[in-house]
Amino acid sequence: MTNRDPRGGDALDREFDEALALAKDPASQGRTAQDSASQDPAQRPGWSSGAPGAPGAPGASGASGAPGPRGPHRHRPATPWPDARAIAARAPRKSRPSPTTATLDGTPVARPLPEALGHVLAAPLTALTDLPSFDTSAMDGWALAGPGPWRLPAADQSVLAGHAEADPLPDGHAIRIATGARVPPGATAVLRTEHGAATGGWLYAAPAHPVSPGQDIRPRGQECRSGDLLLPAGAVITPVILGLAAAAGYDELPTMARPRVEILVLGDELLRQGLPHDGRIRDALGPMLAPWLRALGAEPLATRRLADDAEALYAAVAESPADVVLTTGGTAAGPVDHVHPTLRRLDAELLVDGVAVRPGHPMLLARLAPHKHLVGLPGNPLAAVSGLLTLAEPLLRTLTGRPAPAPCPAPLAAAVHGHPRDTRLVPVVFREDEAFPLRFNGPAMLRGVAVADGLAVIPPGGAERGTDVEVLDLPWSTAWPGPQE
Numbered sequence: 456m457t458n459r460d461p462r463g464g465d466a467l468d469r470e471f472d473e474a475l476a477l478a479k480d481p482a483s484q485g486r487t488a489q490d491s492a493s494q495d496p497a498q499r500p501g502w503s504s505g506a507p508g509a510p511g512a513p514g515a516s517g518a519s520g521a522p523g524p525r526g527p528h529r530h531r532p533a534t535p536w537p538d539a540r541a542i543a544a545r546a547p548r549k550s551r552p553s554p555t556t557a558t559l560d561g562t563p564v565a566r567p568l569p570e571a572l573g574h575v576l577a578a579p580l581t582a583l584t585d586l587p588s589f590d591t592s593a594m595d596g597w598a599l600a601g602p603g604p605w606r607l608p609a610a611d612q613s614v615l616a617g618h619a620e621a622d623p624l625p626d627g628h629a630i631r632i633a634t635g636a637r638v639p640p641g642a643t644a645v646l647r648t649e650h651g652a653a654t655g656g657w658l659y660a661a662p663a664h665p666v667s668p669g670q671d672i673r674p675r676g677q678e679c680r681s682g683d684l685l686l687p688a689g690a691v692i693t694p695v696i697l698g699l700a701a702a703a704g705y706d707e708l709p710t711m712a713r714p715r716v717e718i719l720v721l722g723d724e725l726l727r728q729g730l731p732h733d734g735r736i737r738d739a740l741g742p743m744l745a746p747w748l749r750a751l752g753a754e755p756l757a758t759r760r761l762a763d764d765a766e767a768l769y770a771a772v773a774e775s776p777a778d779v780v781l782t783t784g785g786t787a788a789g790p791v792d793h794v795h796p797t798l799r800r801l802d803a804e805l806l807v808d809g810v811a812v813r814p815g816h817p818m819l820l821a822r823l824a825p826h827k828h829l830v831g832l833p834g835n836p837l838a839a840v841s842g843l844l845t846l847a848e849p850l851l852r853t854l855t856g857r858p859a860p861a862p863c864p865a866p867l868a869a870a871v872h873g874h875p876r877d878t879r880l881v882p883v884v885f886r887e888d889e890a891f892p893l894r895f896n897g898p899a900m901l902r903g904v905a906v907a908d909g910l911a912v913i914p915p916g917g918a919e920r921g922t923d924v925e926v927l928d929l930p931w932s933t934a935w936p937g938p939q940e
């Protein structure tokens with residue numbers, strides 16, 4: 456398409472984003488007042504030729520026009536979305552280990568089991584014992600030796616779980632036993648309580664339940680032998696893994712150090728409580744980011760709210776003790792967008808300066824020091840989510856030593872409009888193995904992603920119904936059907 460708009464590509468792109476957000480994807484039902492006011496931009500001739508009130512400033516996304524952090528300013532082309540993720544994943548590996556910094560040098564941190572949840576295993580988990588560690592009764596009943604009937608002890612004796620090992624059982628004898636108890640030496644099987652009858656000092660098996668050798672005995676080492684590999688390094692420690700580790704003899708686990716992340720939420724307009732008023736809005740990112748980062752394996756240190764003040768931002772970034780500083784807002788080219796100037800002052804190395812993705816294209820990644828990175832998320836809330844998944848997730852994945860998740864493609868249940876050049880990330884829900892695109896996917900909206908199972912990766916140009924697209928997982932999902940239904 457010939458672009459005759461004197462405002463340049465970025466201004467047009469912003470209109471495109473807003474229009475895409477309001478476009479009624481085929482999966483949507485019902486219309487909002489907003490929908491009615493818009494037309495599908497891809498169908499509207501001349502849609503990009505200007506909208507009242509659209510910003511008129513030409514210029515590079517995420518650049519202020521001043522000299523760049525390294526070298527003179529130039530209009531850097533946005534990094535393609537897959538490349539941006541790869542750069543973020545590689546960024547920590549390119550930093551040489553430094554003895555003076557951080558715990559992120561790969562040295563495992565031993566954590567007691569109750570504190571290990573959510574951390575990443577720094578070494579393979581091998582069994583410290585056989586499991587079960589002794590021949591165990593799988594049922595309440597009788598341990599017996601040889602073919603029946605079996606003589607029972609004169610006194611009412613039982614072999615109980617956790618008690619001393621019982622005396623050897625002679626052939627033709629039986630003794631009551633509890634589930635989990637050590638099977639006495641010489642026992643050849645266990646007969647369940649409901650399958651036997653004890654009478655006159657003898658035990659008889661019910662005719663319908665003849666005894667076979669070894670029945671209802673869990674032999675030592677059935678699940679694993681001491682030294683067996685139970686889990687590879689890199690596994691995220693779940694509640695079940697805590698249980699398995701305890702069963703296998705562990706009191707503590709070797710874990711990767713968590714990268715420490717400081718969150719800096721920028722914006723004079725942001726309120727921490729109450730209703731929006733006088734042009735001010737609630738901070739939607741502060742409450743969301745710390746728990747999200749925790750789910751990505753990081754240790755959020757603090758969430759600080761900063762006014763749009765260049766000095767305050769410079770001091771906060773320069774003095775941050777974190778391994779990763781995460782800023783929100785201030786990435787674009789407005790009069791109070793201080794992230795780029797701050798990075799220049801700090802002589803930071805910009806690894807990614809704008810990504811060819813919608814929403815979120817002004818996102819950036821910078822190296823502040825060999826072991827200190829900054830992820831700049833755009834202020835629009837869904838754009839910030841996009842930056843979190845595009846740059847923060849791969850960076851933290853490498854820093855926490857986790858493997859890349861297996862790609863998770865799903866067929867689209869409806870066609871999705873694309874950006875002409877950029878990747879789009881669109882909230883979707885899974886229904887019967889199909890990904891349904893959700894409405895309310897505009898850069899400033901969280902309503903769609905709040906009920907999404909993931910974000911579908913829509914290639915430039917869009918995707919037809921039935922096309923397999925990659926879906927980025929969210930670390931949770933919701934059963935609420937959501938506004939698409």
Ligand SMILES: Nc1nc2c(c(=O)[nH]1)N[C@H]1C(S)=C(S)[C@@H](COP(=O)(O)OP(=O)(O)OC[C@H]3O[C@@H](n4cnc5c(N)ncnc54)[C@H](O)[C@@H]3O)O[C@H]1N2
Pocket residue numbers: 465469510512515516517720721722724725736737738739740741783784785786787788789792814815816817832833834835836838898
């Ligand atoms: N001249 C240009 N203007 C803009 C560009 C551009 O390339 N050139 N990009 C647009 C895009 S796309 C986005 S996204 C935003 C990114 O802006 P910033 O990262 O500088 O963020 P702000 O301007 O501070 O805020 C943008 C928007 O988001 C709201 N916001 C900010 N923080 C929060 C928060 N914590 N919770 C809720 N909402 C928040 C803020 O009020 C603004 O409405 O720039 C475009 N402009």
Ligand code: MOO
Pocket residue numbers: 469472812813814815816817833835838898899
């Ligand atoms: O439109 Mo902006 O893509 O990043 O919100």
